[in-house]
Amino acid sequence: MKGVLVTLAGLLAAxxxxxxxxxxxxxxxxxxxxxxxxxxxxRRTLASPARLSPGDQLIVLLHWRNDGSAPLRDAAIVRAMPRGQEPDLSDPAMQVSVDGGAHWGRIDQLWLPTPLGGTRRAVAADITHMRWPLPRAAAGQTGRISYRATLR
Structure with missing residues (x-):
């Protein structure tokens, strides 16, 4: 399996x-x-995302490592939702935000204001950020989180 490996140090933070x-x-x-x-x-195969079309299913793997000398406590991986992607919301550990990370929850718990002063339920297209709480991680410990998204 070959793919694009991008180091996002500083862009994605705990x-x-x-x-x-x-x-x-x-x-x-x-x-x-x-x-x-x-x-x-x-037959399902994984390919490089060099050529993408609307409706394509993306699979994203997030590999994390505690490079510090102390355990991580109460940490989370936060990822901005790229424009044009709609995440699969079936992961019960994933929390989402529809307001840039100010409030977090499951999509069915989030509401947005409407132009006429009311509110409406948030939908997957409204998601701005995703978050996964991490377990207590000892120094040097590694882990992986994966999610699917559909290209709009």
Missing amino acids: QAAGAQQPLRLDTQMFVERVSTDINGRP
Whole structure:
């Protein structure tokens, strides 16, 4: 599996008690291609996201590592939702924000103001940021989080 490996040091940060943690984060992104094999069955493959089209399914892998000398406590990986992508919301650990990270929750718990002074439920297209709380991580500990998104 080859893909684009982008180091997002500084762009994606951990949040813990108001201070940044020594968390290294590397991201890999793939597009899932579905084709039909010779027997007429669907075949799924992962490809480089060099050529993307609306409706493509993206698979994003977030590899994290505690590079500090102390354990991480109450940390989270926060990722801005790229424009034109709509995340799969089935991960129960993922929290989302529709206001740039000021408020967090599941999508069915979030509301947005309407132009006429009312409110409406937030939908996946409103998401601005995603967050995954991390377990207590010892120095040198690593982990991986993955999510899917659809290109609009």
